[in-house]
Amino acid sequence: MTEWSVLIGGRAGEGLNKAGMILCHLLQERGYHVYLYYDYPSLIRGGHNFSLIRAVERPVFAHRDRVDYLLALNQETVERHRWRLAEGGVIVFDASAVRAEGVGLPLQTILREVQAPDIARNTGIIAGFSCAAGIPWETMEQVLEREIPRGIETNLAVARKVYGAGCTLRQIPELPRGRRHPILTGNEATGIGLLAGGLSSFIAYPMTPTSNLLHFLAEHADRYRLKVVHPENEIAVMLMALGAAYGGERVAVGTSGGGFCLMTEGLSLAGMAEIPVVIVLGQRPGPSTGLPTYSCQTELSFAISAGQGEFPRLVVAPANPAQACRWSTTALNLAWRYQVPAFVLVDKNVAEGAADFDPGGVPAVAPRESVRWDGTGTYGRYAGTDDGISPWLSPPSPGQTVKVNSYTHDELGISTEDPLLTVRLQEKLQRKGAALAAEVGRLQPVLSTGPADARTVLLTWGSCTDPCIEVAGEHGLRVVQPVVLWPFPAEALRAALSGADRVVAVEQNTTAQLARLAAAEGIAVHGRILKYDGRPFSLEDLEARVREVVA
Amino acid sequence: MTRTTLITDARNTWCPGCGNFSIQHALKAVLLEMVSEGLPLEQVVLVTGIGCHAKMADYLDVNSFYSIHGRVMPVATGIALANPDLTVICCAGDGDAYAEGLDHLIFAAKRNINLTVIIHNNRVYGLTTGQYTPTSPLGFRGRSTPRGTVEKAFNPLELVLASGGTFLARGYTRKQPMVRALIREAIRHRGFSFIDVLQICATYNDPHEMYDRLTYSLEGHDPGDFDAACRKIREWDYNREAPIALGTFYSVEEPSFEERFRRTPQSPAEREAAIRAHLEET
Numbered sequence: 001m002t003e004w005s006v007l008i009g010g011r012a013g014e015g016l017n018k019a020g021m022i023l024c025h026l027l028q029e030r031g032y033h034v035y036l037y038y039d040y041p042s043l044i045r046g047g048h049n050f051s052l053i054r055a056v057e058r059p060v061f062a063h064r065d066r067v068d069y070l071l072a073l074n075q076e077t078v079e080r081h082r083w084r085l086a087e088g089g090v091i092v093f094d095a096s097a098v099r100a101e102g103v104g105l106p107l108q109t110i111l112r113e114v115q116a117p118d119i120a121r122n123t124g125i126i127a128g129f130s131c132a133a134g135i136p137w138e139t140m141e142q143v144l145e146r147e148i149p150r151g152i153e154t155n156l157a158v159a160r161k162v163y164g165a166g167c168t169l170r171q172i173p174e175l176p177r178g179r180r181h182p183i184l185t186g187n188e189a190t191g192i193g194l195l196a197g198g199l200s201s202f203i204a205y206p207m208t209p210t211s212n213l214l215h216f217l218a219e220h221a222d223r224y225r226l227k228v229v230h231p232e233n234e235i236a237v238m239l240m241a242l243g244a245a246y247g248g249e250r251v252a253v254g255t256s257g258g259g260f261c262l263m264t265e266g267l268s269l270a271g272m273a274e275i276p277v278v279i280v281l282g283q284r285p286g287p288s289t290g291l292p293t294y295s296c297q298t299e300l301s302f303a304i305s306a307g308q309g310e311f312p313r314l315v316v317a318p319a320n321p322a323q324a325c326r327w328s329t330t331a332l333n334l335a336w337r338y339q340v341p342a343f344v345l346v347d348k349n350v351a352e353g354a355a356d357f358d359p360g361g362v363p364a365v366a367p368r369e370s371v372r373w374d375g376t377g378t379y380g381r382y383a384g385t386d387d388g389i390s391p392w393l394s395p396p397s398p399g400q401t402v403k404v405n406s407y408t409h410d411e412l413g414i415s416t417e418d419p420l421l422t423v424r425l426q427e428k429l430q431r432k433g434a435a436l437a438a439e440v441g442r443l444q445p446v447l448s449t450g451p452a453d454a455r456t457v458l459l460t461w462g463s464c465t466d467p468c469i470e471v472a473g474e475h476g477l478r479v480v481q482p483v484v485l486w487p488f489p490a491e492a493l494r495a496a497l498s499g500a501d502r503v504v505a506v507e508q509n510t511t512a513q514l515a516r517l518a519a520a521e522g523i524a525v526h527g528r529i530l531k532y533d534g535r536p537f538s539l540e541d542l543e544a545r546v547r548e549v550v551a
Numbered sequence: 552m553t554r555t556t557l558i559t560d561a562r563n564t565w566c567p568g569c570g571n572f573s574i575q576h577a578l579k580a581v582l583l584e585m586v587s588e589g590l591p592l593e594q595v596v597l598v599t600g601i602g603c604h605a606k607m608a609d610y611l612d613v614n615s616f617y618s619i620h621g622r623v624m625p626v627a628t629g630i631a632l633a634n635p636d637l638t639v640i641c642c643a644g645d646g647d648a649y650a651e652g653l654d655h656l657i658f659a660a661k662r663n664i665n666l667t668v669i670i671h672n673n674r675v676y677g678l679t680t681g682q683y684t685p686t687s688p689l690g691f692r693g694r695s696t697p698r699g700t701v702e703k704a705f706n707p708l709e710l711v712l713a714s715g716g717t718f719l720a721r722g723y724t725r726k727q728p729m730v731r732a733l734i735r736e737a738i739r740h741r742g743f744s745f746i747d748v749l750q751i752c753a754t755y756n757d758p759h760e761m762y763d764r765l766t767y768s769l770e771g772h773d774p775g776d777f778d779a780a781c782r783k784i785r786e787w788d789y790n791r792e793a794p795i796a797l798g799t800f801y802s803v804e805e806p807s808f809e810e811r812f813r814r815t816p817q818s819p820a821e822r823e824a825a826i827r828a829h830l831e832e833t
Contacts (some may be wrong), residue, residue, distance in 0.1 A: 018733040046597055182833035195826055201632065223825055225814040227632060232658040236625040239618065239655075243598075243629020246616055247637070249631075269619050359830040395614040395637065396593035403608070405617040406601070414561045414609045415617070 002057055003482065004032070004062050004172050007081055008125065009050035010073030012043055018147075019122040019431030020051025021354065024183050025143045027055035028356055031175030034183060034356040037063045037536060042208070042292040048076055059354055061320040061466035065538045069133065071125045072098050083351055090170050092128045094121055103132050105162055114157040123148070127159035131166035133171075134155050137223050140240060149348045150466055168240035172311070185348040186356040187213040189321035191220075192282055193328025194252050197278075198367030201227040201251040203235050203241045208281035208292050209348035210254040234259040242275045246404055250332060250367065252278035258285055259298050264306045267341055271311025271429070273404040274382065275344070275389065276335040276370075278328070283347040283462075285534045287527065295348035295535025297462050300513040303484045310426070314342035314440070315486035319465035320359050324350060330371040330443065333368035338389060338436045345485065347508070349463035373397075374529060380411040384424065388432030431437030437487035445484035454478035455499055457524060461485065461514050462504040467537040468506050471546050482514070490521040502526050506542070557582060561609040568748025569675060571604055573724035578640070578669070579611065581738065595638045598627040600647035602678050603752075604671035607642045621651025627666050628808075633679060635665065638738060643755035645672040647708055649685040656707075660743050662808035667737045667744045670683040670707065674789075675756035676750075687756075688790045704789035711745045712777075712784060712801060714788040718744035719780065719801040723766050724751065729797060735756040736799060742807045749795075761792065769798030777801065 004027065004333045008019050017038050024034040034053035041047040052063050058323045064085045072093040078100045084092070095104030111117075123144065139271045140163070141156065148155050182191070191213055192204070204214040227249070231237055234255055241251045255263060260281055270277050281303055285296040303315050314334050318324040328344050334339045335342035373379055373391035379400040381382045390411075395402045403413030408425055410416050449469050457478045458468045465481045472479045480496045482489055497503060504527040505515035515525040527543045531537055537545075557579045565571045586592050595613045599605035601620035604828045608617035616625045616671040623643040631639050648670050659666060675693065676682040683693040683700045686707060706718055718740040722730040730748060737744035749766075751757045765787070773779055780801035787793040817825065 165829075184829050184833070192826060192830070195822065198819070198822065200814070203629075220829065223829060224822065225817050227812045227814055229812070231628075232626065232654050236655055236658065239622040239625035239628035240632070242618075243616065243626040244633045245629075246626075247596075247633025249633045265619060268624070273616075306704065334606075336585040357830075359827070362826060362830070365823040365826070367819065394633075395596055396591060396634075398591065398593050400593065401612055401614050403615045403617070405608070406619050407614075407617060409617075412559075413615070415606075415618075416557060491631065521675075 001175065002175065004055045004069070005067040006053045006069040006071065006129065007050055007067045007084065007192040008071040009048065009077030009081060011045070012040060012047045012048070012049045014073055015122050016049040016051050017118050019126060021183060022055055022126055022143060022147050022282055023051070023053045023129070023352065025147055026051065026130060026140060027172070027389065028183065029139045029143060030135060030172055031177040032056060033059045033062050033356050035063065036183070037349070038352055040293050044127060048080060058354065060470065061353065062470055063464070063536065063538055065540045069129055071129055072100065072461070073121055073125060074098060080289065087328070088170060090132055092125055092132060094125065103128055103166065103353035110158055110161045115371055116154045116158050116162065117151070120155055120158045123155040124158050127162035128166060131163045132169040134171035136166040145236070152327035158402035181358055183354050184512050185212060185322050185352055186324045186346055187327040187352065188216050189357055190328045190344060190346065191216045192362055193225055194278065194332055196325070196363045196365050197329040197332030198250045198365065199226065199252055199332060200251040201229070201244050202254070203229045203231065203237050203244070203251060203493060204254040205230060205237050205259055207256045207259045209351040210256060210280055212352065213254045213280060220232065231512060235266065238263040238277070241277045242266060242270055242273070243274045244275055246394065250336060252280060252332065254280040254282070256282045256284050256363060257302065258289065260302070260306070268307030268309055268311070269406050270341045271307060271309065271313065272406055274338050274339040275404065276343050278331050278342050278344060280344045280346065282351045283345070285532070287298070289536040293348065295463065295508065296532065296534060297347055297508040297513065297535060299345065300485060300517070303345050304322070312338065312340050312436055314340060314436060314484070315345055316343065316484050317345040317462045318350060318483065319462055319481060320350060321355050321357050323483065325357070325361060326363055329363040333435065334439070336370055337368045338432055339370055340432070340436065341521070347463050351481050353463070370476070371525045380426070381413040382411045382425070384428060385409060386431070387435040388428045389435065391474045433487065440484050440487050441490060441492060443484065445489035446484060446496045447481045447483055448478060448496045450478035451476055452478070453499060455500060456502040456504065457500040458506050459497070459503050459514065464506050464508060464537060467539060467542050470539055471542045474543070475546060476549060477550070485514070485517070488517055488521060490523070493518060493523060495525065504529060508532060557612050559590055559610055559612045561689035563610060564606065565603060566753045567667065568753035570724040570752070571607070571671060573727055574642070574669060574671060574730065574750065575607060575610060577727060577734055580731055581734045582613065584735070586736065593724070594636065595640065596630055596826065598623050598630065598641045600643045600652070602647055602676070604642050604644045611685035612663045617785065621647050623647060623751045624652060624666070625691060626661070627657060628664050631664055631666060631809040632812050635813055639666050640738065641666055641668045643668065643670055645670060645674060645684045646676050653685070654808050657710065657714040660711045660716035660745065663715055663717050663742045663805050664808040665741055665743070667734070668746065669734065670747050670818070671750055672707070672747050673752040673756055675752050677755055678750045681755040686789050706784065706789050707747050708784040708800065712781060715743070717742040717801070717803050717805050718799070719784070720799045721797050722746055722748040723762055724748060724796060725763065726766070729768065733799065739800060740807055762795065764797045765792060766797050769796045769800070772800070774799045774802040783792065
């Protein structure tokens with residue numbers, strides 16, 4: 001298989017995320033599918049940032065430790081990442097700031113000559129890489145023109161000088177090209193998925209790793225006639241969302257674990273008052289502030305049990321931007337159909353990782369509604385039904401009152417402490433949960449990849465899934481990924497694991513939260529591969545761990 | 552239940568003599584009046600917090616969102632955002648709006664969102680059986696402060712004025728006609744309308760003798776004058792005895808928050824086309 005990995009590194013504030021995206025576009029132009037991992041500390045300037053790009057013949061969402069090209073804007077990048085260099089690997093560096101072997105570019109001189117700002121060093125390095133990799137000038141010019149909105153002339157002047165002076169060292173061959181696709185982060189794909197689900201309002205307080213979902217939807221609010229609000233805190237976010245949903249909006253919120261802590265009283269209100277809302281919950285390592293800009297899978301137990309009392313909810317955990325798009329649409333539709341809170345549980349790797357995205361994967365826009373009131377008699381917001389779903393009505397509705405309530409309530413929404421009505425309400429919520437679980441069971445909630453007769457299965461979820469699929473392929477293992485984590489798809493999971501005599505959980509936490517959920521359903525997990533340093537599994541990393549377990 | 556009385560069948564459990572009855576009657580009367588003048592009743596949404604005041608949601612036969620403690624403002628803000636044509640009325644207690652949800656009150660005023668906020672300020676927690684609130688006077692003896700509070704009350708009107716509220720008034724439940732007039736004026740006002748209603752708690756805090764003695768109606772006051780409003784608001788600090796002005800301190804027109812968020816919803820076909828065009832550009 002033909003594949004290439006490129007790392008570009010420097011200081012925070014030097015535009016390394018953008019530079020990574022440009023490299024993705026260049027490699028896509030060469031006919032490759034691309035994946036971008038962006039690694040940065042929690043600060044605005046200084047510190048070490050890098051983008052790691054992997055270009056492969058088929059779609060991927062995983063990185064390798066080994067790189068073929070190391071692009072260094074500073075010495076630290078070389079020192080930190082030299083170990084990654086594959087045999088025949090090339091370092092492209094700014095010779096005015098870095099001492100190394102390879103392609104040294106006199107960027108300071110070139111920038112001075114064309115009077116370019118410091119940020120244009122990125123363009124210089126990218127031009128050096130393009131030349132060394134044999135990427136035609138026209139391809140690079142086209143990508144730069146498309147991707148650099150301001151000061152393109154100066155950037156092209158820098159690129160021309162660098163490119164003109166270099167030579168091809170290690171050709172990245174061109175592959176037969178498919179259609180060029182947009183390169184989206186998980187946050188952007190989630191946003192598109194919510195929009196396809198009919199989203200009309202988005203409310204969030206910024207918090208890594210989902211701030212960029214807020215930025216993306218705010219940026220494009222006019223295009224989608226979307227109401228985007230950033231309130232005073234996450235408590236207000238959740239409550240405002242519930243008010244908006246009551247008023248007839250299709251609304252989602254975005255946050256991470258810390259912000260979600262503040263949302264839990266509102267979540268419980270959503271459960272009791274039966275008001276739909278979608279929560280995009282981006283996981284990052286805790287406890288508390290933890291590692292703000294890194295990744296983990298520690299909020300599964302939290303998401304399925306947050307909030308006082310017992311009430312139905314949906315939790316889906318996509319593995320990559322394509323799944324994030326599709327399941328965000330599903331989450332919105334199911335939340336509104338069943339009048340429940342629904343979680344899109346992502347992590348930093350999914351949310352801020354990027355890949356080429358096939359627009360064909362965007363679900364058709366066909367917003368599912370709840371059951372509508374038929375207009376006969378007196379409206380009761382919590383009218384009893386077989387499946388527990390009461391017909392929905394938003395005010396204004398002439399002659400009717402729509403009463404929602406955080407207290408235990410009767411069918412009209414008026415508070416009660418009556419034991420029989422209390423039981424009726426609790427059982428109504430349970431029936432609604434059962435109806436939701438039944439529908440989830442029909443949605444293929446558990447995905448299975450690899451030989452059906454494999455005796456060993458990697459049981460995983462979220463952003464660990466794609467690395468597992470790549471590694472499992474080499475060992476003939478099967479990978480099983482529950483995409484829906486609540487209502488827990490026990491039956492589908494049992495079916496997916498049938499015939500396996502060795503189930504190994506792969507998760508980014510210390511307690512194997514998915515394995516524990518499975519165990520609670522009587523599904524045995526025999527081994528655990530856990531990682532909790534905030535970084536995604538690299539293929540080499542996971543390969544070694546899997547080898548230990550299957551040996 | 553009959554729509555002409557606006558009262559539901561729910562059994563009323565306020566204590567005899569509770570100030571909430573007075574606010575309920577005033578609110579009901581204003582709504583009936585406005586309905587007779589053409590306001591569609593279905594356009595009215597009542598949002599309450601948690602506490603004795605909040606039972607209003609059960610008792611009044613109007614659309615309601617019986618929310619949770621302290622969160623009346625964000626819920627009401629969401630409703631106004633969803634549909635700026637609704638008349639959103641918030642009943643909140645002093646524990647609700649001034650303690651648990653103070654940040655939301657300040658931000659609702661800052662946004663000048665079109666809400667009518669009626670604070671049932673009895674200066675004590677009733678439903679949790681008698682603890683001090685942010686507007687209990689210095690030295691207030693409650694069940695959590697048996698030897699008296701050691702922190703001063705704050706002046707909620709001063710806070711809301713500083714935060715950007717565009718309609719500020721104070722009422723007193725034993726002056727029914729004025730409370731009614733203030734609620735009416737507040738609903739008519741487009742923007743953040745705030746009425747601090749002094750009410751007694753028949754069980755835990757009844758300073759009606761003091762209120763009867765010290766309250767007076769504002770006269771010859773220009774509600775368009777910020778500095779004059781500020782002076783009048785600061786006349787009484789909710790701690791020491793001083794003349795207590797009742798009426799409208801401040802009323803000015805400014806753009807309201809929810810108006811900036813009016814959007815015609817996209818049809819599925821429009822949405823699909825917008826997504827396609829967006830992804831093609833990306």
